[in-house]
Amino acid sequence: MSSAVSSTSSPPQPPPLRSLPGSHGWPVVGPMWDKLNYFWFQGPVEFYKKGIEKNKSTVFRTNIPPSFPLFVSVNPKVVALLDTTSYSHMFDPEIADKRDTLLGDFMPSLGYTGGQRTVPYLDTEETKHTQIKRFGLDILKRGSKVWVSELQINLEEMWSTVEAEVSAKGSANFVNPLKQNMFKFINKSCLGADVSKSPDIAKSGMSYIDRWFFLMVFPTININVVQPLEEIFLHSFAYPPFLVRGGYNKLIDFIKTEAREVVQRGMTEYGLTEEETVHNLFFMFYFNCLEGFNLLLPDILGRLFTDKTGLQDRLRAEARQNGGPDLTFDAVKQMPNIRSLVWETLRFKPPVPTQYSRARKDFRLSSHDASFEIKKGELLCGYLPLVMRDPVIFNDPDTFQPDRFVGEKGTELLKYLYWSNGPETGDPTATNKQCMGKDYVTLSASMLVAYLLRRYDSISGDFTTITALGVAK
Numbered sequence: 069m070s071s072a073v074s075s076t077s078s079p080p081q082p083p084p085l086r087s088l089p090g091s092h093g094w095p096v097v098g099p100m101w102d103k104l105n106y107f108w109f110q111g112p113v114e115f116y117k118k119g120i121e122k123n124k125s126t127v128f129r130t131n132i133p134p135s136f137p138l139f140v141s142v143n144p145k146v147v148a149l150l151d152t153t154s155y156s157h158m159f160d161p162e163i164a165d166k167r168d169t170l171l172g173d174f175m176p177s178l179g180y181t182g183g184q185r186t187v188p189y190l191d192t193e194e195t196k197h198t199q200i201k202r203f204g205l206d207i208l209k210r211g212s213k214v215w216v217s218e219l220q221i222n223l224e225e226m227w228s229t230v231e232a233e234v235s236a237k238g239s240a241n242f243v244n245p246l247k248q249n250m251f252k253f254i255n256k257s258c259l260g261a262d263v264s265k266s267p268d269i270a271k272s273g274m275s276y277i278d279r280w281f282f283l284m285v286f287p288t289i290n291i292n293v294v295q296p297l298e299e300i301f302l303h304s305f306a307y308p309p310f311l312v313r314g315g316y317n318k319l320i321d322f323i324k325t326e327a328r329e330v331v332q333r334g335m336t337e338y339g340l341t342e343e344e345t346v347h348n349l350f351f352m353f354y355f356n357c358l359e360g361f362n363l364l365l366p367d368i369l370g371r372l373f374t375d376k377t378g379l380q381d382r383l384r385a386e387a388r389q390n391g392g393p394d395l396t397f398d399a400v401k402q403m404p405n406i407r408s409l410v411w412e413t414l415r416f417k418p419p420v421p422t423q424y425s426r427a428r429k430d431f432r433l434s435s436h437d438a439s440f441e442i443k444k445g446e447l448l449c450g451y452l453p454l455v456m457r458d459p460v461i462f463n464d465p466d467t468f469q470p471d472r473f474v475g476e477k478g479t480e481l482l483k484y485l486y487w488s489n490g491p492e493t494g495d496p497t498a499t500n501k502q503c504m505g506k507d508y509v510t511l512s513a514s515m516l517v518a519y520l521l522r523r524y525d526s527i528s529g530d531f532t533t534i535t536a537l538g539v540a541k
Contacts, residue, residue, distance in 0.1 A: 167191035276316065356505070382405060411482070427446045455486060487506075
């Protein structure tokens with residue numbers, strides 16, 4: 069006679085508690101040595117990998133630049149989070165405070181943003197964050213009515229120009245025309261602003277933004293110029309904002325004039341002042357949106373153009389067979405391999421590689437195999453190029469696999485794709501810090517790929533240059 073034994077499943081137990089490994093080293097010497105390793109001797113990826121090996125943990129204490137000699141007010145001490153489980157704590161507003169942590173403990177002069185703490189510097193508990201992000205989400209919703217048509221207009225204009233140059237000269241740089249057309253597109257679709265109304269902005273607006281962006285973030289990025297020149301001139305001090313104020317102010321005046329309807333809506337419907345409105349519009353759509361596109365799109369195209377495995381042919385068949393005659397967001401949603409290429413590029417090389425937050429309270433943080441006590445006020449630092457190569461989650465994580473996110477198993481991986489300051493399966497809201505345009509980014513990038521594969525039977529080139537185009541017959 070058999071008997072049945074009933075049982076209830078127990079909740080999963082947290083990993084065992086472990087002392088937080090790593091060290092900040094001696095004052096001045098420790099941060100300086102870590103900075104040289106980060107920027108010069110190792111580079112960011114190897115710096116973090118060696119930290120994992122040394123500490124036998126994906127969570128450890130270390131220092132992150134900028135630091136000594138002229139950043140005396142910046143505290144470089146961080147807790148590095150380098151796996152998907154530990155990094156996911158960054159999305160919990162109950163424990164993660166995002167106030168003034170866009171670039172870690174380093175806060176660029178507010179002179180770069182017209183004296184305003186723009187929305188990336190605001191925490192979700194600040195009322196102004198909710199006001200501004202609601203405003204931004206509303207702009208995108210309204211702009212969605214013309215987003216696809218404006219994107220297609222600019223793609224047609226750009227690739228006709230590139231095609232003519234390749235025909236005449238044998239090759240053409242596509243990065244600068246792409247940036248220029250994305251600048252026009254973002255202005256028209258989001259701000260309702262026509263850059264042709266201002267010859268100076270039409271000609272130089274994109275270069276004004278690039279100079280503003282790079283001078284503001286130079287102390288925190290590695291650009292691989294000759295050392296020690298990079299350390300001496302880029303990582304030793306913060307550049308003053310007056311160096312870019314002329315171009316910045318021209319763009320602000322352009323927004324005030326040509327995007328007047330949007331500016332007025334920010335003031336009347338969302339309770340913002342004119343200065344809060346225009347400087348946040350600049351940051352949201354020129355820094356977050358435009359510069360994000362400018363970093364992502366050339367990398368996607370470069371991988372498509374340099375592939376030797378037949379990827380172009382496979383994706384070209386999908387682009388032409390799926391989605392119907394008109395390219396729309398709904399059409400590219402029927403192109404899973406093209407969307408997977410975009411997602412894999414975001415996994416492999418996220419446009420914003422480092423995210424920070426500060427512990428709002430004492431809490432216990434878990435990685436895959438251990439738990440750690442985090443104290444209130446500690447700065448958490450997640451380096452996404454390693455987080456999204458977590459071998460526990462991603463098979464063969466250091467290999468670029470364009471079809472990684474295809475099918476049921478591939479779709480399941482999207483919850484670990486964190487490029488947008490949240491999982492790809494999440495939704496941006498006024499009360500979280502997820503990129504408000506994340507879906508527009510991936511669908512627009514997919515549209516660009518599908519557009520090119522419908523227009524051309526073959527494309528040869530690399531990450532910056534087109535050398536041959538076979539126009540579809």
